[in-house]
Amino acid sequence: MNRIWLFLLFFPLATNAQTTTMDWFAEARLGIFIHWGVYAVDGTSESWSFHNRETTYPQYMSQLQRFDASKYNPNIWADLIAESGARYAVLTTKHHDGVALWNTKQLTPSNQTGCWNPKKPLSMVHQSTAARDLVTPFVQAIRSKGIRFGAYYSLLDWSHGDYPGFLKDSTRYKVSNDSLRWSRFLKFMHAQVEELALTYQPDLFWFDGDWEHSEEEWQASAIKSICKKGNPQVLLNGRLKTYGDYDTPEQNMPVTRPASTHWELCLTTNNNWGYRPSDTSWKSPDEIIRIYTEVLGMGGNLLLDIGPRADGTIPEQQVEILKTLGRFNRKYAEAVYGTIEGLPEGHYHGSSVLSKDSTTLYLFVPSVKNHNGVGVSTIMLKGIRNKILRSEILGSTTPIALKTVGKISWSTVPGTIFMDVPLAGMDEHMTVLKLQLDGPLRLYRGKGGFAD
Secondary structure (H helix, E strand, O other): OHHHHHHHHHHHHHHHHOOOOOHHHHHHOEEEEEOOOHHHOOOOOOOHHHHOOOOOHHHHHHHHHHOOOOOOOHHHHHHHHHHHOOOEEEEEEEOOOOOEOOOOOOOOOEOOOOOOOOOOOOEHHHHOOOOOOOHHHHHHHHHOOOOEEEEEEEOOOOOEOOOOOOOOOOOOOOHHHOHHHHHHHHHHHHHHHHHHHHHHOOOEEEEEOHHHOOHHHHOHHHHHHHHHHHOOOOEEEOOOHHHOOEEOOEOOOOOOOOOOOOEEEEEOOOOOOOOOOOOOOOOOHHHHHHHHHHHHHOOOEEEEEEOOOOOOOOOHHHHHHHHHHHHHHHHOHHHHOOEEEOOOOOOEOOOEEEEOOOOEEEEEEEOOOOOOOOOEEEEEEOOEOOOEEEEEEOOOOOEOOEEEEOOOOOOOOOOEEEEEEEHHHOOOOEEEEEEEEOOOOOEOOOOOOOOO
């Protein structure tokens, strides 16, 4: 009966996923990353705190006995994610510490005795006070909202006795010198990936920890095949080496567009991934929206992270950030979803996107603070060969006047366009200008000489 129920729960969305490959990802624009694990109890660094000897492994694992998820309500999480405008969510099903959030059946040979019961799987179900599967209800909740599920999974496992070293200064065996031990670890790791693939049919797998071994040692080809067992159209992030479908730069905003056709920027809302009460360096809504629109302008997605507390509640600052993003996405949905990357560098001092047919140009205009609704913000646009049929603030019917300067009648070089946007009509965070062109975008990319 349980198998039938799981089939009915997950199959409809798996079928939907098969109708496309990268299309849904390219149009998603925003995803929510969720780092939740044992590390939330003491608010310590996820896995890295014991790996870097900031705390001991026994102290780190003692958090299992205080991780109760007593206020965990995945429906509240799903409501917030949906309100943000995100189209997918990625949950840390297992971080480098090896603690699974789902009911894994795989036993983890312990690297140290007495820290947890090695006769049972190293999971929240068997080793924590929460004593239950935390992934299944989350997947149910977000899919009921039409949000796609991404499974973060760490390839490496610093709790596994067969993994080569779990501290930064541990003596590590070479895979070539102990292939039997490494094959035991691979059997375990591949089996966990298969559990996730068959149970949840993720829309994407978000792998991590790849840096410690080559794709041949990970057997990345086999991992990809396993992932496709549950969903043949599943996407894989670029940390499965050359088997990934898209790049995922971390924290650092690209200055130039990543080379991959598809990409996402994974970004924290403060300076850390998981729950860290000591970290009060919250990014402001203005900062996040500025980064978000830059990413959109480069044709990428933003994967924005939240770190719930051990009881399952989400910090208020992160709730407000997601709600603010949601207000922006609802107000300017036309310029967010279904658009493509905008103008190349040099045409506009800001971010922009285009409609799929390139006949509508959307300019993101940052807010001007402390203006009391008085004055204008002057926008400059260069190298547009098209005639602009109409210009307006998106969502408003009031046209924005255009002034073209420097256009020589006998030259094919377009002039420079200036637009005065009334401050009284601007959004408090970011305004979007909509420019209707007379056809697909045509650009002048010369140096301004008469011969151009």
